Amino acid sequence: MSANAELNWFKSSYSGSEGDSCVEIALDWTKSSYSSSQNDACVEVATTPATIHVRDSKDTAIPALAVSPSAWAAFVGHAFRD
Numbered sequence: 001m002s003a004n005a006e007l008n009w010f011k012s013s014y015s016g017s018e019g020d021s022c023v024e025i026a027l028d029w030t031k032s033s034y035s036s037s038q039n040d041a042c043v044e045v046a047t048t049p050a051t052i053h054v055r056d057s058k059d060t061a062i063p064a065l066a067v068s069p070s071a072w073a074a075f076v077g078h079a080f081r082d
Helices: 069-079
Strands: 007-011 024-028 043-047 052-056 065-067
Touching: 052 069, 065 069
Parallel strands: none
Antiparallel strands: 007 024, 043 052, 052 065
16 A cells, blocks of 8 residues: 555445444555646556456545456457557
8 A cells, every 4th residue: 555545445245224333445546647737637546355446536425436357357358459
């Protein structure tokens, strides 16, 4: 995790609605190297062993897209093809 990372905390789906057994998970978001310093066309990615989270850094309040590592690998492989 980077030293100046913005962490996004959310409650685990295993936590109860009564505040019992709460587990919170933090994601370490990394901005795409293709994003400019003017905050345009920014895509951020946070990885976990089971899920790749993708979001628009200009509007972090909207839900992130969550895909499996294999789906992400297929997307990245397709995106970088010549």
